[in-house]
Amino acid sequence: MVVAAVAELWKHNEEIVTLLKNNYDLLIAAFLAVAATFLVSKSWSKGGARSIDVPGRLGLPFIGETLAFLSATNSFKGCYEFVNLRRSRYGKWFKTRLFGKIHVFVPTTEGARKIFTNDFSYFNKGYVKSMADCVGPKSLLSVPHESHKRIRRLLSDPFSMPSLATFVVKFDQLLSQRLARLARNGDSFKVLEFSMQMTFDAMCSMLMSVTEESLLREIEKDCTAVSEAMLSLPVMIPGSRYYRGIKARERVMERFSGMIERRRSGVESHEDFLQSMLAKDSYPSTEKLEDAEIMDNLLTLIIAGQTTTAAAMMWSVKFLNDNRDAQDRLREEQLAITRKKADDYVLSLEDINSMSYGLKVVKETLRMSNVLLWFPRVALNDCTVDGKFFPLDYRIEIKKGWHVNIDATCIHYDPVLYKDPLQFNPSRFEEMQKSYSFIPFGSGPRTCLGMNMAKVTLMVFLHRLAGGYKWTMDDLDLSLEKKSHIPRLRSGCPITLKAL
Numbered sequence: 001m002v003v004a005a006v007a008e009l010w011k012h013n014e015e016i017v018t019l020l021k022n023n024y025d026l027l028i029a030a031f032l033a034v035a036a037t038f039l040v041s042k043s044w045s046k047g048g049a050r051s052i053d054v055p056g057r058l059g060l061p062f063i064g065e066t067l068a069f070l071s072a073t074n075s076f077k078g079c080y081e082f083v084n085l086r087r088s089r090y091g092k093w094f095k096t097r098l099f100g101k102i103h104v105f106v107p108t109t110e111g112a113r114k115i116f117t118n119d120f121s122y123f124n125k126g127y128v129k130s131m132a133d134c135v136g137p138k139s140l141l142s143v144p145h146e147s148h149k150r151i152r153r154l155l156s157d158p159f160s161m162p163s164l165a166t167f168v169v170k171f172d173q174l175l176s177q178r179l180a181r182l183a184r185n186g187d188s189f190k191v192l193e194f195s196m197q198m199t200f201d202a203m204c205s206m207l208m209s210v211t212e213e214s215l216l217r218e219i220e221k222d223c224t225a226v227s228e229a230m231l232s233l234p235v236m237i238p239g240s241r242y243y244r245g246i247k248a249r250e251r252v253m254e255r256f257s258g259m260i261e262r263r264r265s266g267v268e269s270h271e272d273f274l275q276s277m278l279a280k281d282s283y284p285s286t287e288k289l290e291d292a293e294i295m296d297n298l299l300t301l302i303i304a305g306q307t308t309t310a311a312a313m314m315w316s317v318k319f320l321n322d323n324r325d326a327q328d329r330l331r332e333e334q335l336a337i338t339r340k341k342a343d344d345y346v347l348s349l350e351d352i353n354s355m356s357y358g359l360k361v362v363k364e365t366l367r368m369s370n371v372l373l374w375f376p377r378v379a380l381n382d383c384t385v386d387g388k389f390f391p392l393d394y395r396i397e398i399k400k401g402w403h404v405n406i407d408a409t410c411i412h413y414d415p416v417l418y419k420d421p422l423q424f425n426p427s428r429f430e431e432m433q434k435s436y437s438f439i440p441f442g443s444g445p446r447t448c449l450g451m452n453m454a455k456v457t458l459m460v461f462l463h464r465l466a467g468g469y470k471w472t473m474d475d476l477d478l479s480l481e482k483k484s485h486i487p488r489l490r491s492g493c494p495i496t497l498k499a500l
């Protein structure tokens with residue numbers, strides 16, 4: 001056999017020599033390219049990865065590229081267009097200057113790991129005065145490391161499994177009634193408006209048992225004003241966003257304080273988050289929250305939970321509408337659950353745990369919608385962040401005071417991590433994800449506190465929607481809302497429901 005193969009090769013010897021002669025230039029070039037890659041990667045790996053400066057344009061002092069950023073934020077393409085444009089100019093890593101600060105957008109899982117695992121030590125959330133003024137000095141978003149750890153631990157009660165089980169029942173009852181009413185009316189309605197109200201009402205009921213419609217709307221109006229002022233110019237000029245937000249905060253705090261007083265005096269008592277906090281009044285100070293901590297964090301939970309969850313609900317409707325196979329498969333799974341139940345059933349946490357395809361739809365929705373586009377941190381010292389660009393490793397130099405934005409959107413759309421990233425394909429989550437490649441809730445000590453609550457809320461929503469109805473989209477416009485840092489359809493995603 002071997003002899004025959006050598007004879008065959010010899011027969012073609014002359015052809016091979018001619019081929020080599022004719023492509024001499026090509027061969028030399030290929031040889032040089034291989035040698036250069038080998039030498040460079042060798043020399044880089046010798047002393048570890050090399051440090052490189054990030055490309056990008058810093059522009060004029062202070063102003064930098066702020067105007068371009070504001071113009072993107074103020075367009076129907078959304079503020080991430082600013083990032084997309086720079087990435088097409090400079091590559092995956094780039095830096096820019098916004099509002100006087102240098103920002104580096106961190107597009108890799110290695111970079112995300114470095115920042116998340118060193119949160120509070122090498123990096124911290126940037127202090128934004130308007131944000132701290134709005135949510136309050138005792139909010140999880142404002143406090144320093146030590147208080148953060150304690151407050152986070154003491155706030156975890158409403159997110160425990162027994163509390164989530166109660167939440168699922170309440171949310172399911174509220175949601176199924178409201179969807180049934182909308183389907184009976186047969187009118188078109190905006191999913192975004194609906195989901196904003198649903199999440200707000202459900203959270204107020206869970207946190208402090210507020211269920212009266214007019215009171216809910218008043219508190220919601222104030223919370224929205226506070227939320228809108230979080231990123232504004234912090235000057236108290238009557239009529240400005242900041243002024244309206246601070247005034248709204250004062251009213252909210254007054255309400256919360258009244259509620260606490262009524263509960264302490266025994267006039268009111270409920271089974272909810274607020275009551276569980278007040279039940280610790282006689283505990284040592286390390287094991288309870290002060291009133292100011294309770295109030296600032298009630299507000300923080302509402303603001304952090306409402307807009308995010310509502311936006312994800314809206315995107316799930318849009319993605320499922322555009323991907324009928326996924327919608328059919330989801331419906332089949334949900335109907336299998338419904339068939340085992342009585343007519344007026346209410347979902348339980350066990351039902352939620354059995355929705356394996358539903359969970360994948362939730363994950364794929366969060367991957368593609370990127371409710372929080374990037375997560376900002378500030379470098380507390382000069383440092384480097386690891387990058388990778390096959391076959392080379394490199395370190396990106398970051399200076400003290402620079403802002404590093406973990407770019408969850410870029411990571412979630414990276415074709416190396418997600419095949420056909422623009423395709424809505426929940427089944428991709430059958431495979432294990434690489435660490436830090438799926439980060440819609442962040443990671444590390446600041447991981448979203450409401451992560452499980454958000455997931456079960458979305459699963460109940462998908463169950464009731466796909467298992468109970470079909471729908472038509474009444475506006476196909478893809479433009480995004482202006483001036484919003486959470487991507488949301490400008491149309492609000494209007495649909496009409498038809499019961500199955």
Ligand code: HEM
Binds near residue numbers: 302306439440441446
């Ligand atoms: C789909 C819905 C949600 C998404 C995508 C989301 C996403 C996130 C992300 C990415 C962070 C970390 C940000 C960072 O590292 O800078 C975060 C933090 C936080 N989230 Fe959520 N969230 C959602 C729903 C909720 C809900 C329902 C609540 C509460 C009811 C909540 C409460 C919080 C709080 C309190 C923090 C601050 C945690 C800390 O600093 O320790 N979130 N969220």
